[in-house]
Amino acid sequence: MGIGSFKQNIINKIQNNLDIGSIRKILKFISNPLVFYIYGLTFKSVSDKYLNKYSLTYMREVYCGNYPIAYGSLFIPYELLNSLNIRLVLPEVMGGFTAGLGVTGKTLADAANNWYSSDLCTFHRSASGAANMDLFPKPDFIICSNLACDAACKSFEDMAKKFKIEDRFYLIDIPYENDNAAIRYLSGQLENIFFDISEKLKIKPDTDNLKKAVSSSNKLRKHLLEVNKTRERLLDYPQYYNGLSYILPLFGLAGTEKAARLYGIMEKELKIKLKNQLPSRKMKKLLWMHLKPYYRNDIFNILEENNCRVVCEEITDVFWKEMDVQKPFDSLADKMLSNPLRGNGQNRINAILSMAEKYEIDAAILFSHWGCRQSNGLARILKDSLADKKIPLLILDGDCVDKNNCPSGQLKTRIEGFAEIINSL
Amino acid sequence: MYSCGIDIGSVSTEAVILKDSDIDEKNFEICSYIIGRTGSDIKTASENIFNDALSMAKIKKEDIRNIIATGYGRKNVSLADRNITEITCHASGVLSVFPEVKTIIDIGGQDSKVIKIDRLTKKPIDFLMNDKCAAGTGRFLEVMAKALDIELEAFGKIFADTNERIEITSTCTVFAESEIVSLIGHGVDKRKIVKGLLYSVADRIISMVSRLGIEEPVALTGGVAKNSGIVGAIEEKLDTRLLIPFEPQITGALGAAALALKIAKSE
Numbered sequence: 001m002g003i004g005s006f007k008q009n010i011i012n013k014i015q016n017n018l019d020i021g022s023i024r025k026i027l028k029f030i031s032n033p034l035v036f037y038i039y040g041l042t043f044k045s046v047s048d049k050y051l052n053k054y055s056l057t058y059m060r061e062v063y064c065g066n067y068p069i070a071y072g073s074l075f076i077p078y079e080l081l082n083s084l085n086i087r088l089v090l091p092e093v094m095g096g097f098t099a100g101l102g103v104t105g106k107t108l109a110d111a112a113n114n115w116y117s118s119d120l121c122t123f124h125r126s127a128s129g130a131a132n133m134d135l136f137p138k139p140d141f142i143i144c145s146n147l148a149c150d151a152a153c154k155s156f157e158d159m160a161k162k163f164k165i166e167d168r169f170y171l172i173d174i175p176y177e178n179d180n181a182a183i184r185y186l187s188g189q190l191e192n193i194f195f196d197i198s199e200k201l202k203i204k205p206d207t208d209n210l211k212k213a214v215s216s217s218n219k220l221r222k223h224l225l226e227v228n229k230t231r232e233r234l235l236d237y238p239q240y241y242n243g244l245s246y247i248l249p250l251f252g253l254a255g256t257e258k259a260a261r262l263y264g265i266m267e268k269e270l271k272i273k274l275k276n277q278l279p280s281r282k283m284k285k286l287l288w289m290h291l292k293p294y295y296r297n298d299i300f301n302i303l304e305e306n307n308c309r310v311v312c313e314e315i316t317d318v319f320w321k322e323m324d325v326q327k328p329f330d331s332l333a334d335k336m337l338s339n340p341l342r343g344n345g346q347n348r349i350n351a352i353l354s355m356a357e358k359y360e361i362d363a364a365i366l367f368s369h370w371g372c373r374q375s376n377g378l379a380r381i382l383k384d385s386l387a388d389k390k391i392p393l394l395i396l397d398g399d400c401v402d403k404n405n406c407p408s409g410q411l412k413t414r415i416e417g418f419a420e421i422i423n424s425l
Numbered sequence: 426m427y428s429c430g431i432d433i434g435s436v437s438t439e440a441v442i443l444k445d446s447d448i449d450e451k452n453f454e455i456c457s458y459i460i461g462r463t464g465s466d467i468k469t470a471s472e473n474i475f476n477d478a479l480s481m482a483k484i485k486k487e488d489i490r491n492i493i494a495t496g497y498g499r500k501n502v503s504l505a506d507r508n509i510t511e512i513t514c515h516a517s518g519v520l521s522v523f524p525e526v527k528t529i530i531d532i533g534g535q536d537s538k539v540i541k542i543d544r545l546t547k548k549p550i551d552f553l554m555n556d557k558c559a560a561g562t563g564r565f566l567e568v569m570a571k572a573l574d575i576e577l578e579a580f581g582k583i584f585a586d587t588n589e590r591i592e593i594t595s596t597c598t599v600f601a602e603s604e605i606v607s608l609i610g611h612g613v614d615k616r617k618i619v620k621g622l623l624y625s626v627a628d629r630i631i632s633m634v635s636r637l638g639i640e641e642p643v644a645l646t647g648g649v650a651k652n653s654g655i656v657g658a659i660e661e662k663l664d665t666r667l668l669i670p671f672e673p674q675i676t677g678a679l680g681a682a683a684l685a686l687k688i689a690k691s692e
Contacts, residue, residue: 392550413512417549
């Protein structure tokens with residue numbers, strides 16, 4: 001039996017017998033210092049290594065049973081929960097995790113068995129299936145907002161019913177406009193939720209801890225600004241830093257020292273690369289919209305092979321201002337309201353056009369994730385708005401979670417065809 | 426100087442050999458072209474068709490300066506010097522025949538695409554591909570012809586001779602086939618069904634064209650362009666005359682060969 005078939009046998013065994021117990025065992029096995037050391041040798045950068053180390057530690061904490069668990073949607077200010085030492089499960093992370101384990105087919109089938117429509121976003125379908133299959137620890141509460149994503153509100157409400165925690169289902173209502181009244185309205189909700197969760201979980205609500213979390217978040221922001229600025233100036237594609245791989249630290253770990261440290265490591269690493277940079281071929285600069293597929297795929301290698309590099313992502317751009325540590329709820333409300341995905345579609349278009357100018361991009365890609373209406377609904381206007389600035393946009397139909405809905409050959413032809421067009425401009 | 430373009434499609438494979446020439450503005454003449462089946466072995470298919478094209482052109486492999494492969498199997502053509510996507514190759518192929526074209530519609534065996542050409546630079550600036558669903562492709566028409574028990578070649582005459590049509594509501598190939606079987610069972614005139622089918626394929630194509638924004642002149646390529654029924658349906662829907670190359674099925678290979686010649690000359 002060769003190494004390849006031995007590995008495949010192990011994978012098959014894991015996939016066929018997957019339950020919460022076996023996930024714990026896998027996490028424990030990979031966390032073994034010797035195993036992680038060997039695993040760590042495969043990383044191309046210190047940033048990547050730390051990302052994996054922190055993510056692994058975090059997932060172990062999620063599964064260990066010693067921390068309160070929350071299920072939450074992407075755009076919640078998690079500084080609130082991290083200050084209460086709560087561990088979080090994001091559907092985006094759940095989807096990526098199940099895709100990485102190769103069990104998305106099963107989680108999606110489970111969701112379908114429970115009447116989830118096949119045109120719903122696969123992040124939420126896969127997360128619902130995984131939750132229903134008890135692949136993740138039972139949540140102590142669920143929190144989501146109606147910022148950008150509609151699927152979260154409904155699928156999370158369904159999960160709250162499944163786990164019989166309807167009284168611990170928090171839905172943050174985001175005002176359409178961004179003004180002082182909106183900040184007061186949102187800030188009040190965040191404050192109520194903070195104290196309500198503390199009371200229900202019997203955790204002492206320490207606002208000093210929250211202020212520290214906001215301060216850590218500010219540090220992350222400062223590093224991220226430098227990271228984004230540095231990336232743009234690199235002539236080569238910085239393979240080891242793909243901002244879309246850092247969803248957990250950027251969103252879920254916001255407000256933790258670890259996340260700030262990780263972005264500090266990245267800043268340092270990229271600046272060294274910039275300093276030692278030799279003149280090389282000039283690649284076309286791309287802006288990436290929405291998320292990326294989280295199963296094994298070649299998208300970014302194909303781009304690189306075709307002289308293109310992603311210099312910025314819509315979702316990793318710093319859209320919020322530095323927060324006032326003394327006013328944590330108001331500041332976090334302001335951060336949420338600053339998100340370009342809030343309110344009128346023109347907010348997003350303005351943000352994209354501003355990024356296009358700031359990073360002097362040559363072209364853009366909108367990854368049109370199956371079922372993501374908040375993003376795909378704006379495709380036409382985004383294409384036209386960028387065309388006005390002579391920036392070609394590729395609307396790349398695909399799926400971030402379900403690889404069967406995103407055939408690699410078709411993806412490759414589209415990306416290469418687009419690259420041929422922009423390289424000939 | 427000779428060049429070769431090989432287009433490996435999902436159903437058919439085409440090869441074109443060109444020789445540089447100063448006779449006309451295209452700067453090349455076609456020495457040979459050939460169309461074959463792809464089958465399950467891309468490597469063998471590409472080698473066989475290449476050898477056949479060489480024989481037809483009466484030249485040897487060593488005479489070819491540059492070979493470009495295109496189409497879905499382009500990465501597996503080991504004898505090619507490089508590969509370029511079918512987007513760029515189709516644009517090159519059409520523009521070498523009709524330099525004034527602004528929109529290209531290509532309907533192949535299992536996919537269809539629309540390419541928009543820039544008015545000034547004469548280069549492709551945008552494209553759309555449908556390769557996830559058989560509706561709007563040659564395969565769809567083949568399946569329906571079989572269900573109707575009518576030769577595909579007869580669709581053109583039926584389209585021209587029939588005034589009425591039955592609307593086919595299913596866009597999925599499998600469901601459309603069931604719908605047709607059901608219509609036949611109800612005694613509906615097959616000619617009306619054929620006309621309805623051709624319009625349904627045209628609708629799928631028009632939807633893609635509309636998304637990119639139609640600009641005339643419009644060219645139609647791919648094996649399906651040989652079917653006058655589908656040509657008529659698209660022309661009627663777009664309200665324009667379609668430009669169709671002399672052999673629409675070799676457009677991708679022709680474009681690949683033209684690019685290969687251009688690159689060889691510049692090297």
